[in-house]
Amino acid sequence: MSATTPTRPPRRGSWILHSPMALISLTVIALLLLLAVFAPPLWGVEANTPHPDQLLQPPSPEHPLGTDSLGRDILLRTLVATRLSLVMALSATLIGAVAGLLLGALPIVGGPRTQRAFSSVINTWLAFPVLLVAMLTVILLGTGATTAVLALALTMTPSFARLAQTLSARVGGSEYLAAARMMGVSKSRQFTRYIVPNIAEPVIVNVTISIGGGLLALSSLSFLGVGVQPPEYDWGRLLSEGFAQVYQQPTAVLGPGVMVVTAGIVFGMLGEAFASHMRGRGRARALEPKKLGPAPRVEGAPIPAAATTLARNAEVEPLLEVSGLTVAFPGPQGWIRPVQDVSFSIAPGEIVGVVGESGSGKSVTMMSVAQLAPAGAVVTAQRLRFAGADLKGLSQKEAGAKIGTDIGVVFQDSLTALNPALKVGTQLAEVPRVHGKASRAEAHTAAVQALDAVSIPDPERRAAQYPHEFSGGMRQRTLIAMSQIGSPRLIIADEPTTALDVTVQQRVLALLRRECEETGAAAIVVSHDIAVLAELCQRILVMYAGRIVEDVDVRLLATPELLAHPYTRALAEALPDLDTDTTKPLATIPGEPPDLSLPVIGCGYAPRCPFSTEQCRTETPGLVAHHGGRVACWNPQDGRTVTVAELEGVHV
Structure with missing residues (x-):
């Protein structure tokens, strides 16, 4: 068979033809079912009629198994x-x-x-x-x-x-x-x-x-x-x-x-x-050849500075306000608090990044804001408001009624975030059917349009496929389409570029930025990769040991010496670029994050910080305004004021 010969996928159920066990068992079961249907009407009367002259007859041509005590x-x-x-x-x-x-x-x-x-x-x-x-x-x-x-x-x-x-x-x-x-x-x-x-x-x-x-x-x-x-x-x-x-x-x-x-x-x-x-179903198989659609658009756009100004403008009412958020889980030796006293706000239309090492509390924080805290979590907050609505202490049903489709979530693992038992179009159609009370046809049309909006080729055909038939990048774009189909005011993207190659990452980030610009939605993007956030966001929340340690303008990342918190500075210095000296080892952060199952006294970063003092090890710093941002550090290291003019001249 030539390389261009179309290879059709095996039909569902065709595996039975290649399984002797299945063929034999199904054949015998079919015979039993035929007997169950036709034996009573054909032989029921004869089988139930006594014959006194034929009692306990041995096997014979007329009665292959003989007769019983009544001659049947x-x-x-x-x-x-x-x-x-x-x-x-x-x-x-x-x-x-x-x-x-x-x-x-x-x-x-x-x-x-x-x-x-x-x-x-x-x-x-x-x-x-x-x-x-x-x-x-x-x-x-x-x-x-x-x-x-x-x-x-x-x-x-x-x-x-x-x-x-x-x-x-x-x-x-x-x-x-x-x-x-x-x-x-x-x-x-x-x-x-x-x-x-x-x-x-x-x-x-x-x-x-x-x-x-x-x-x-x-x-x-x-x-x-x-x-x-x-x-x-x-x-x-x-x-x-x-x-x-x-x-x-x-x-x-x-x-x-x-x-x-x-x-x-x-x-x-x-x-x-x-x-x-x-x-054995996980074995590879040939897939149906697909018509190639237009290549997905990769759009680049300068990062607008307007949203940063809005976030810092007290006259603009924040879309999301979080103050004193703490998330705790019961543990064998007491409460485990992966998130402690987190406070931040998001302005309408603003794109904010959240960065930190594994276990710093990024995902737990954002899922708690979206009322999707893990099972067993106890979420408390001094203030938790979205679009003017108080979300504290609400049940799942009450939170769903207040949030509705105003918050869209792009989950980290696109394969587990999509229901493997439902077609992609069916999953996208859930939002217009549940919230918009749309008909099945209207919801399907909306689903196809949503796939087309995120540059999925041949969206009508793709809507009829299952998630495993999509590539990783296409699944991630599908999640963005799912988060956008309800026209949300806030999108929470939990590591949307995990396990994607650099080219696909660029497409996904450009798509997310484009969707926010076109719809006016705000976004919170969680990532381990500070370089990813630098391409997309206006400001970044840096988390460490369950707390926000710095709220910084993204343009400062290009000049680590202007960053205030030693941890943020270390993250930025560990980011290589084209000017990095390849003859020297990459910068790393020594040590490990603290164990949050134990009480953290003082600054969580103190054991790894070269600038720590006795105060850092005994007193926990709070977030305070510092040079246009906020920092939680007893010894901020920037050393001088950063002017707006200097920020405007910085390009990340």
Whole structure:
């Protein structure tokens, strides 16, 4: 095949043709289903009609498995019993799976308290022996087919619940579910569109395997006389009736025994085939050739200084005001505070960067502002206002009503931030459907337009694809489109260029800047890379050990000697440029950040700072105005006033 020959992706389900286990099991299951449908109308009357002249006949051409004590053909009764046996097993498994799914996965949308309560129920349920639960059900409800189904469903429910609980816990901590909550997606929709599709495959595998086990369990109950009662019969009942004459006529148990074992094995084989397919699905495959669209635009624009002026202008009401923000988590030895006493404000239309080492509290701070604090976090603040609305102490529902689509979030990992079970267009359409009450067609049109606005080639076709079919850069642009589709007033971008190459980084940053300029939205961009922020932002908040240590104009980064805080200066000096002497080692910051699980006394940077004093090690500095910005340092190192004229002459 030549390199230009189109390679079509394999059709969904085509793996079955290459799996002997799947083919065999599906073929046998299909035969069983045909028997369940057609055997009762074809042979039901004959199988149930007694023949006194043919009692306990041995196998013969007319009766291949012989007859029972009433002269009825055992083979025909075995075939007719297929319907009741399968219906009971399927019903019990379905009831147990649905109940377990609701018990284990539904609490994820209900909050931590609901999760703990349901987890206690599951643990208590699992503590009871399976046989005890089944026998107790039979004692309370009496014998019969319905009772047997309910008894088996009750024994299956806790195992399905634990599986669903384990799977949904991963989804519950995902960024795409957090985004859905922030958009105001209803709890029922979160469950059906975000949780269930992402845990469906392993649940289906477990259901398939459980059907085989259910057949064996129900047959055992009927064999013991507490399941199906005469005149009804399933395979277990036929085994019980044939067991009385097994020494005189072994074929009486051969037919129903073979059917029980065969059905149990093939359902188990099908489940194992599904599981094997899921394990091997990560292998590479050829993708459908795509039409090339226009290359994404890379737009560069000088950084406007107007927003910096607005941020410092007391006459302009800030869009976001944060004062005294603290985030704490319970730990084994007390509270852990990754964010402590953080204060800042954002003006309308301003682009502000947040930089710092890993663990400095950047992402936790911004997610707390967006009402997306991690589970278990306790968020307190002296003042937390957005667009004039007080966000302190609000429930998730109340915060969603006040924020709505006014805050858009671009998460760090684009692959986990997008729901892998939904098409990209469907996810983008959530905002106009939930908040704009748009029709399905209108929402789809808006989604395609949003993809086109961020320079996604062939947006109509791309909207019908899944996130894994996008490149990393395209997924990141999709997140920007998702954050913009609701016309937000503030965008929070949490490390939007992580794991992207330099060229794609440039495109993403240019796109984010262009979107803010065209819509007038403000933006907070979190990053480890101070060079990334220097290209995009007007000012930068420098965080260290959970605190803001400096609020600085981005143009000062070009001249590190003008920076006030030693940590900010060290970050800027560690940034290489074309004039960096390659014969010398790059500048580094010695030491490590403090352990925030322990109390931090004084300035957190003091152990690594060459200018620290006794006061730095015993007293915590607060943010104070300093040369047009703010700094938290007892010994600021710039040493002189920086004039506005000097700033205007600096180009980063």
